Amino acid sequence: MWLTWRQHRRQALLVVAGLAVLAAFLLLTGRSMHRASVDTGLARCLGAMRSTVDYRLSDPAVGLPDCNEPAERFNAEYSGYLTPAILLVFLPLLAGLFLGAPLVAREVQQGTHRLVWTQGVTRRRWALVKFGLVVGAILTLSVAYALLVTWWVTPLALANAARFEYLAFDLQGGAPAGYTLFAVALGILAGTLWRKVLPAMAVTLVAFVGARLAVALARPHFLPPLERRFPVAANTFPNPMLSDWILERNAYDSTGRAIAPGGDIFCALPCPGYDPGSYNVHVYQPAERFWLFQSIEAGVFVVLAALLLLLAVRRVRRIS
């Protein structure tokens, strides 16, 4: 344990320092976003709308405001943060590349495995302690970070009703911790297989991106999506600010001909432009499945990570 700490303390301090800088930035901007969300009335508006599944378009009688206006005011100032937020998606990958891949590979590349594996400690124990400590530390950091980023991105995601969409989903809750764990485990295993730092990093990069893409493409099908139909011409529509994940939207006229491919139409009564039988179809994952989907996504990667780590420990015992 002492050895692991001594070997990686500089790396650990660097990582913590880097994350601290990033955390300071997130705390500052996050606070101002949360404040703006309150000040623009967006938070109150979304809070009020959360309780309804359907809402009435511009119907003051019901007293439900359309949140577009505060959302736009909020976005005018803060939607610029969405672009740098993409960078946060890469943090798990960086952990895999720079912390995971060299863990065993550097040891073998520099020949120091011949020193440490011939001391009075079995390789199994060496691997368990080293992997355990490093992975544990990274897991702790990544969970803390995921919480912070979740808090940070929430007002932004809600203002854009995009909490469930790609990118925002990938930054929140357990998913990023799962990604990080997976990336590090992948890096470690790649290091035991290729035993040189650069090839191990390359393999980690390719495999991580591949796995992420595969799971992301499968994500809409974690549970069968729901479908809802509602008339084009109406005063009541599905609440758009719920952050449902709408996978497909289409509008058809009464004969079933698509009239707005890839879009939906809201037309308040009286609505002269559309034939009264026209309807919209949404294929979607409802917002309340958000945490379920988060658990599935995180679970997939955590299980994969555990498997990879197990393999890595076995590999270390067999390297010869």
Place this chain on the structure above:
Amino acid sequence: MSTALEANGLGKRYGRHWALRDCSLALPTSRIAALVGPNGAGKSTLLHLAVGLLRPDAGSVRVLGGIPGSDRELLSRIGFVAQDAPLYTDFTGAELITMGGKLNRRWDAELARERLGQLGIPLDRRVGKLSGGQKAQVALTLALAKRPDLLLLDEPVAGIDPLARREFLQALMGSVAEHGTTVLLSSHLLGDLERVCDYLILLQTGHLQVLGPVDDLLAAHKVLVGPRRDAVRVAGAATVVRASHTDKQSTLLVRTNGEIHDPAWTVHDVSLEDLVLAYLADPSVGALPGPARLGTDRGVQAP
């Protein structure tokens, strides 16, 4: 006498190439054995197999009675210094000693500190900043501090200047005499080996060529000098290891199986260096104890 290292049909393959093949040997305890052979002969492979860094692809190896690799008890009884003396270069000497203490049950930190102190190697400097010879000394110190029963050294003196080399080997001798440690060290420096080693293992491109106690080997080999003869058959000589001829004179290095009585020859003793060089020059002749004697300490006999 018990055996420190025993190999039976031991082989290790890299892809299709056998780095070591059909190697059977037994190294008695309390010996200082020299492992010699040309580059690529399989010296490092044999040492790595013995310490469990490699696993055999054929045959078996037993060290101090156990199979090396996964046994902590056994690992702690073997000291090993790999080629180029790998160390964590950003550790200081003191930190490496601490590391050894954490990783080994049997650990003599006092000895390690004392030894580095005697050598004038500062404990608080990162070993990456030490010279090659100092690094080798640090690595050897770490191995000695385990108080090993068997010490395996892969080219330990390669990076050290002659004077330090002599001291290094003397320290080795001292350690062995004190604790009865068995040592197996590989080296190219035959002159150094002659001074300290009492057992010889000669590997030739993947197979064992010569094996035995140095004294027996030297006693069993003679250099014969006499008038030139092309057809060399000498009574009392089992094998001619090497023959060289000038116009008038023939010089033979032979393995004997009796007294050389032929008065035409003057008989000289052979040095270990000459003996090793003669065998290295001709891979086809060997001097191994017969299979029945494997594991005994009888040394070279004609089969």
